[in-house]
Amino acid sequence: MTNSEKSNQMANAIRFLSADAVEKANSGHPGLPMGAADIATVLYTRFLKFDPKSPHWADRDRFVLSAGHGSMLLYSLLYLTGYEDMTIDEIKNFRQLGSRTAGHPEYGHASGIETTTGPLGQGLANAVGMALSERIMNAHFGDDLVDHHTYVIVGDGCLMEGISQEAIALAGHLKLNKLIVFWDHNNISIDGPVSLADNTDQCARVEASGWNSLQVDGHDQDAIAAAIEKAQKSDKPTLIACKTTIGFGAPTKAGTNKVHGSPLGAEELAGARKALGWTSEPFVVPADILGDWRAAGQRSAKDHTAWQQRLEARDSNTRSEFERRIRGDLPGNFEAAITAYKKKLSEEKPKVATRKASEMALEVINGILAETIGGSADLTGSNNTKTSQTQNITPEDYGQRYVHYGIREHGMAAAMNGMALHGGLIPYSGTFLTFSDYARGAMRLSSLMGIRVIYVMTHDSIGLGEDGPTHQPVEHLAALRAIPNNYVFRPADVVETAECWELALKSRKTPSTIALTRQNLPTVRTEHVDENKCAYGAYELAPANGKAEVTIFATGSEVEIALNARTQLEQNGHPARVVSVPCFELFEQQSDEYKRTLIGDAPVKVAVEAAIRLGWDRFIGLDGIFVGMTGFGASGPIEALYKHFGITADAIVAAAESKLK
């Protein structure tokens, strides 16, 4: 190791802020910050383009700590380089309720936290999305406005998770050469040596997917710097395997799993101070070291100024478009265009699957918004996510707007998170609703972070037919509605589909899942199309002729069935109304008065959804009638399945009338 005394001490500042904070909290992970401190020091003092005084500078380099348990590494860096909201008191309050310094980095808690990490592998896949965004935005706006790197620190855990393979293969395929990943290669996982569970040659593995790999001593700062320089010149993404010692400096625990996830303890911590020559009290960084760190935090200020000048030098249209997209505002003509489109639909009344309706809506949307980036996990023709405006993004042409994500639902969702976090783009992409199970780890993080990611989930019930129970979601609507801060839309026709898309695009702090059918559905919403009725979450689609004896609540493909049941009930002398429920979560946001009135007091309440009952008691009460699924589906033609599982207008009428008697 050839580090200068100064550079060692700069790294030690990270090590002891981290270890002392963990010690004070009596909880946390000192091993990674102590082990990766040299990597972080090199990156933040010599390479990273960032401006702590302006943390949201659009062209900053992105840094993702994929191994989020090492959060104190990031918090230390933010404090040391001078982010104003990361005070020493925040460091002292590590892992305390209400602090900015949560156990794992939480997006939005403090500036400079680019994404929420902790669930392993997510950060790496986010970074792929960020690096891809950089290339897309670069193609849209040019080198002078967008030209930055994306750096990541991953641990062994990140690389063992399957999502890492999806991210690695996608990045390699797309030749995201400005993605540089440091592997904190310490050979230790929670249970002990990595060799307990893995013998993968990670360098060979990433090379098999079109990456470079480099290997360095992770405590030799000049060697790390040389590797970064090499990586920056590469035409491929790069993995820099940094051989490190976990808990570097801890006299007896370094290099073992004992230092991974527990405080060092007073004695070990004192020993580390001695071993590394760190004489300061806890939470005190010597003025000269702090000064050097703060200076490092100002390294890019001039770059930032120059960038700002370049932005101001651009023509006003480009500049305002760039700024609009970075702010995340929609174009001013968006709403009017959607309303006009809905009017047209309400006249033409097409009978199409809602997946097709989604494609039709996207054809309008993608024509107005240049920032939507579509995609699919290899189900483009099934998800209907591609429109005339979206051609394939390739390494030769990043300026296009469609990503073939491959059969990688989890990696896709996490990459979309990264794209939304990067800014300038609105990602949407598709798979079958049943495979939301594969993507759920990342979908939860969309909700937790509160970002605009749109999941297009087609084949949303037994209505997909012959593919059978593995492909038929029955519990997925309920399971997705269970995630806090997640809009789950299930539109009933072309008009509702357009409205749900409008809502999803306007929703900046809540991700959306749009569940769509494979089967054709008639246009049922032909009135009041000047208003976005789906914004209420639930609304009366068809009133009763007279005082309602029956209210039928339904979503998506079952709205048609509900309307047919209503017709029969009315014919039989039972006034009945139909309430369409495109979004539970938006309904809950309405006034108590609206909710009470909409649910109403009809003596018989029925809910119809080709899925399980869970969640529907909210509308129909415990003694309401639920027409839907009670278990897994089956393989067969759609007509046979709906009949077999009793999801028919006749079944609704019979159940309602038996209760009316």
Add this chain to the structure above:
Amino acid sequence: MTNSEKSNQMANAIRFLSADAVEKANSGHPGLPMGAADIATVLYTRFLKFDPKSPHWADRDRFVLSAGHGSMLLYSLLYLTGYEDMTIDEIKNFRQLGSRTAGHPEYGHASGIETTTGPLGQGLANAVGMALSERIMNAHFGDDLVDHHTYVIVGDGCLMEGISQEAIALAGHLKLNKLIVFWDHNNISIDGPVSLADNTDQCARVEASGWNSLQVDGHDQDAIAAAIEKAQKSDKPTLIACKTTIGFGAPTKAGTNKVHGSPLGAEELAGARKALGWTSEPFVVPADILGDWRAAGQRSAKDHTAWQQRLEARDSNTRSEFERRIRGDLPGNFEAAITAYKKKLSEEKPKVATRKASEMALEVINGILAETIGGSADLTGSNNTKTSQTQNITPEDYGQRYVHYGIREHGMAAAMNGMALHGGLIPYSGTFLTFSDYARGAMRLSSLMGIRVIYVMTHDSIGLGEDGPTHQPVEHLAALRAIPNNYVFRPADVVETAECWELALKSRKTPSTIALTRQNLPTVRTEHVDENKCAYGAYELAPANGKAEVTIFATGSEVEIALNARTQLEQNGHPARVVSVPCFELFEQQSDEYKRTLIGDAPVKVAVEAAIRLGWDRFIGLDGIFVGMTGFGASGPIEALYKHFGITADAIVAAAESKLK
């Protein structure tokens, strides 16, 4: 291609049974069966050890069609080799409601379907579990009883899914050299050429994880055979990359995505007949070809007889133990031992976390059952899944009982499915409850298949404290309860934990998830321990002194809080009872009378669970009081969190009393 006319025609029998069935169903995937027919023909006619007359022969080779959409390949093989329940009528009824020939292979629908596949990558990971089971059972019972291969066909999709990496790395680490995987390397996925989304060198990739790879022409049967022979001699798992043409024989569509997932159409099908020299009508296999296939089906009959003789030659204890384990019966002394253990607990009343209680129960269980195989996704010390009886399984010693699955929740769950399907073993393994999201794709299949897999999910609420919202499950209990045929247990103390384990082990057709705390809990169940009260799903733990004004329903760590609230309410003159609800699903299986009585008619009903409300209306009604979470958690010490989120006895009492007024 050097295939004989006969071997070509045998493969063609698969091709046309498949293509004709898809054509008749007007739905399905002809491309894979036509492309992989040569591979399957070689495997089933020259290598696979199986006995269609005795499909459950314990030492049969396992064959897994991981690319489950090619189901007609498997159905064709089963019919051709003479499985009695796979008649030609079943083939004709492909994808029809009630047939054995579902769109994707469904475990239990027909003999010879070793696992349910369709969600990509699952079959490969199942096969890793099967191959591991073979090695474990071999170590337990010897070469004469257990000595078989596990063969898999994977497609490009399987290899793109992240779960494949988890499976590959685990198999390589464990040196599962009797695992032989055929990669149907046809360069086509649904969206088009694989190169749209992937450029991974799959052979290099698996080699990086300690596999062999071989490359052959997937239409040259002798070359395939030679590769299998080589693979069988290997000391590593083997990937045989078989270069194939998807839809082999289809004159215009072969080699394109047009033949992947749609019927060929009459003209193309006729063209394929002509091209391949297949003159038979649909669903007719020439007698000589069928005869050759049926003979192939009898190849292993002698082996089977010899194996049976070896089994009978073993001492009666070994034999009966082997047969018990293959049947899946528990040892006769199991129940009594659990009851005795519970009695001891009810006297000692330990205060431990339920994760520790689970370890204590496992210490008893693993002492009685030799077939339990424990593990963890690198959280052994946190999940408490390791006991004195379970030492690490390694390539040098497969006879042990603990798997370090690595940080691979999805692969772990799917491998456990494979172990349960293999027979002779009961797999259980752990991660944090929040990471059930990562494993969900495989957990759903445990439920769909109806197999005994036990998921140990610790750190089951905000009670885990400082790790914060990424690690704190709030919606996961609801989301797991949403999966049909899934027991979600949340025990309140040591006694309930033992009972839940007993139920999980006895549950042969329903997988179990046991949610366990990080924090210590007192023993609350000190009476009636001779009975398994958790078997009711919900039961009265503490009665009201007098006519109940309040019923408090609670699970897990919140039972203690409920009991404290009850004490306060009683002191305030409000008789209150506490119902513990360790398992929603078992409660629903009780008689209406039991359910009505247990829920009771107290004017105030409260549910307490440190999770979201979804599902609780069943117990407390729409106007019941729910004390729990309404959104994501936060990072902080446990005491601060419970107070912050208002999950306290005081909050329960205040809410109940305000309603009583």
